[in-house]
Amino acid sequence: MYLRRLLLGALAFAPVVAAMPSFAQAALVPADAAKAFITQSGQQLVSVVNSGASTSQKADELRQLVNNIVAVDQVGDYVLGRYLNVASADQHAQFLSLFHQLLSYNITFQIKAYQGLNFVVNGVKPMGNDMVVDTTITSPGKAPADVGWAVDEVDGQPKIVDVIVAGTSLRITTRNDYASVVTDNGGQVSALLKAMQTQITKIAAAQ
């Protein structure tokens, strides 16, 4: 009786199991392509950061670059996580718009401290559904930073979907950060949107 139930259960799940590996393989970007993409993106980044342009001009160029090389919408949905099902269509759209702004601000915050940036691509290895390209970023007077860039295919183009520093993933950290805001406010997505808006206002005032 028990055996039959087990077998039936296994049969029922067979198509799911069969579909899984093909799904994983379909998403994987070839190693060479991922490496080439990160090398090229790194060069663009270095040329913006090391240029003689003013800080605000650099920030604008960085924002544009981020939108080109990062799959911001996909990362945003990942960060929203299970609240994607809770949020209304309006809230979702508003979240993505705020997320775009915050991501650019955060990246600019990190990058603007660097001068004489140097970007070296080391290796590439698959991790889950993504290809992770390992790089070392150096700038004078600072300890070198090992940064991994997770690359995934989005609309047929390789895009950055995560940044990994010392074993910590930026998208997981952000997801936990945002989830905490929602849970602390009784599961209301509107509270998260409000917190994001406050944060943008704060950063804009400081700049």
Added chain:
Amino acid sequence: MGNVSFGSSVWVEAALLSNTYYMGPPSLGGQVKLGLNSMKMTVKREISRALSLAAPGLLVSALLAGCATPPPKTDTADYQAYQQQNDPLEPTNRVFYTVNDKLDTYAMKPVAQGYVDITTQPIRDHVGNFITNIGEPARWANFMLEGKPTDAGTAFVRFLVNSTIGIGGIFDPAASLGYPETDTDFGMTLAIWGIPAGPYLYLPVFGPSGARDVWNLPVEYFATPMKIAPASGALTDFSYAETGLHLVNTRAAYIGPIDQVKATALDPYATFRSLYRQSRDSELQLINERDTPVPNPWAHE
């Protein structure tokens, strides 16, 4: 200082060294000032003993004071999220986070900033190497307890090579010989023994920890060469100086990342919690990755 993660572990690092709090004032130029008189030492020792006795009491009263209210089990998604977060003491933890944050803003960070202003990155690297080297024997012991012979061998070779060719650990020639630093501690040993991380704890002064990792504190206290060697005044002074330097040097390495988290996170407490957990997971992964099994020469075909 191999494994630089986003700031969350600064206070943990502090905890590991928390015999007492002695930090050379920034005007000393980051240099180690040996030679405190024994009077001061005794007072400091008494204070640290009193603190260490008071800490568990504080903790227990805090545990009783504030527990998070779990969402009803019928609300499955919320209940699962609560379980996954595994932070039943969140209200209390947040109080200690606020306290440590103030302590950091007004004491640790200014000292670390002063230290950065008067040192260069190479100097800070050498200080980091020196401190890492002092920790190698404890790492060796933990790797042995973990049943990681390759990692233990690496720690042993590193201590031997860096203490001699590396001039007392100031340089790290072992890394270029193919023996990179792999970090571990007693919390990792317990993890490898199969003990789960347990609820998250944010300790006063010490910072992010957990029900499992907190056992690292008493073990680490006794696991430095300074504690194992016969007691002497000079050794105690050295131990204090090393503790202070370790704290400042580590905090200095995290100035950028911590500022970044505080400036960009919506909820820095939750962000540091996430970073702490991820960084512990990745440490565990690295220990296993680097311990490639040695083929058994006596094995039959």
